[in-house]
Amino acid sequence: MAAIGVHLGCTSACVAVYKDGRADVVANDAGDRVTPAIVAFSEREQVVGLAAKQSRIRNISSTVVKVKQILGRS
Numbered sequence: 001m002a003a004i005g006v007h008l009g010c011t012s013a014c015v016a017v018y019k020d021g022r023a024d025v026v027a028n029d030a031g032d033r034v035t036p037a038i039v040a041f042s043e044r045e046q047v048v049g050l051a052a053k054q055s056r057i058r059n060i061s062s063t064v065v066k067v068k069q070i071l072g073r074s
Contacts, residue, residue: 010068013037039064 002019012034015026025033040052040063056063
């Protein structure tokens with residue numbers, strides 16, 4: 001039996017798979033096991049994770065950080 005665990009922290013997120021008595025943290029497309037919890041929007045695309053973190057200075061008005069702290073607010 002396998003189980004999937006998701007960690008949604010205030011500043012980062014990660015996913016782990018528990019199978020055969022061991023847990024493995026899943027790497028993202030950049031090879032990192034922890035992804036920054038940042039989302040940036042532009043007219044053409046949405047960017048998440050490290051790419052959004054690196055571009056937040058250029059796109060500060062359309063970048064959302066600390067997403068977990070604003071979930072559920074009106």
